Amino acid sequence: MAYRRVQFLMLTVLVAVSVTAGMFLASGLDLTPSAAAQEASALSREVPPAYSLPNFADIAERANPAVVSITSSAVVDPRNSGRSLLRDFFFGPEHREEGEGDDEGRLQQSGGSGFIISEDGYILTNYHVIEDADRVQVRLENESRQFLAKVVGTDRLTDLALLKIDAGRRLPTIPLGDSNRVRVGEWVVAIGNPLFWDHTVTVGVISAVGRRLGGNRDSSMDNYLQTDAAINFGNSGGPLLNLYGEAIGINTAISRVGQGIGFTIPINMAKQIVDQLKENGRVARGFLGIGIRDIAAMDADQREYFHLAEQHGAFVNNVTRGLPGAVSGMRRGDAVVEVDGKPIDSSQELINEITGRSPGDSARLTIIRDGERIQLTAHLVDREQASTGEVVPARDEEPSEALDTEDVLGFTVSSIEPQNMRYYELDRNTEGVVVTSSDPFSDAYGKGLREGTVILEVNRKRVRSL
Structure with missing residues (x-):
């Protein structure tokens, strides 16, 4: 019995010594966090780790x-x-x-x-x-x-x-990247010859994607990358590179009223057409002959008026007579939501889908009209050829006399005559009446009616004259 008591006592002493030694070693090796250590740990979680900048010199070289x-x-x-x-x-x-x-x-x-x-x-x-x-x-x-x-x-x-060019030797090249993988905020490098200063290198980030420049030009294919890498006159045509040294764009345009606002054509757009340029010297694109806008950009009243429950797709603003859209049976007010079973979320997606096809190809279009889904088939024509010859008659006259409805409706309208076409830069096939003034305090103005707006329908009925 005495022997067992001695054994138990010795075991107790060993445990106590082990615990004490462990605490001593832990404190000496800083393994047990003190209050100060806990504070530092919390601070380190808040401060992001330091990253080294990429070596732009290697990319440029x-x-x-x-x-x-x-x-x-x-x-x-x-x-x-x-x-x-x-x-x-x-x-x-x-x-x-x-x-x-x-x-x-x-x-x-x-x-x-x-x-x-x-x-x-x-x-x-x-x-x-x-x-x-x-x-x-x-x-x-x-x-x-x-x-x-x-x-x-x-x-x-x-x-x-x-x-x-024929240099008589193998030339160095720049590999082409994938502009669809570009993310806003990533580093980019621009190289070019601004103002005749050869091989100028500038650095920045991708500021935005999917930009349109608009203006008095066909901007339907615009899909620019925006960058703050310095671009000046003469940079046009030079590459915009990612950190792998791949070209993700072709530097193209700048804003002259701002700083650090440059625009670059996505390289994937060039990759899609370079073979056609080599073989034919031009690009042949499919064309429907319709004007479209995003359904998502329409307000609730407009969507309700056209019975559009969905917010995705391309809304048809106008249809040009004699072209594939009109021949297929498409009407103004239709909404294109699918092409050959592929969902269409925006007007840009529809443009890309149609222009990516060849003239002569067929496209099965799923349309929403008056709340019902219907199928139409369009046989595409060549976009460039379809656009040839659309010239507004050159007249110097001012717009014809307008119908004064401003007191009642908040705007005035005029019939579409040759002089109006020239003055408001309207297509020669345009029908309806044109808004010649709009009271800024009227409900019509609030709904988007401005001078130059063409009214095609009233209560779903075509308007062809005053």
Whole structure:
């Protein structure tokens, strides 16, 4: 019995010594967090870890040999050498002009950029860089020699051009990335020749995606990336690179009223058409001949009026007679929600789906009309050919006399005559009446009725005249 008591006592002492030693070692090795340690731990969770910046110098060093300087030369009539104000505002490259005299043609040179996409000398750039050029020359990095470039193909709608030079050797290239994977906020590098300063490198981030420039031009294909990497005149056509050194865009435009607002054509758009440019020199796109807008952008009253329970799809604003949309039976007020069974969420998705097809292809359209789903089949035509010849008659007259409904409705309207078409820049096939004034305090103005708005229907009935 005494032996057991001694055994128990010894075991108790050993446990006590072990606990004491463990506490001593833990405190000495800082394994037991004190109050100060707990505080520091909480602070470290709030402060994000430090990340090192990417090595932009490596990216520039790899890409620069494939970035080229482009000089476009043209003899212009000094009496008719102006570009459009909108193109100058967003796109216009730096110009140099030589020649004197009012009646003498002048040599105008425009500077731009481009980049090599194949070892045999194919180069991507902007259409506006080589537009109307009589001669296009390309200069490589660290070379004084200029190569005469052949314009292989152009696409005015996307502002892209494909050039070809014969350098007699394999050329360095820039790999093409995937612009669909671009995220807002990621680092990018722009390389180009702004204001004739060769191979200028600037750095920024993707500021936004899916931008449209709008203005008095066809912006239906606009899908620009926006960046704050410095872009100036002459950068046009140069690459916008990701951190892998891949081209994710072609630098194209800037805002002249702001800073750090540049626009880049997504590289996937170029990848979709480069083969057509090589083979045909142009791009053939499918076309329906309808005007559309996002259903999601319509207010509740408008959706209710057209019996649109869904908020996705493309709303048909107008249908041009004789073109595939009209021939298939499509009407204004329809909503396109599917193409060949594929859901359409926005007007841009419908544009991409149709323009991605070839003229002559068929498209099965699912339409919502008066709340019911119906199927139509359209046989597409060539977009460029369908648009040829749509010129507004040139008249100098002011708009015809308007019907004064302002006291009652808050706006006045006028019939659509040739002079109105010119004044309001309307399509020659436009029917209805045009709004010539709108009281800013009226309900009509609040619903979006402005001067120049064309009224096609009233209570679902066509309006063709006053």
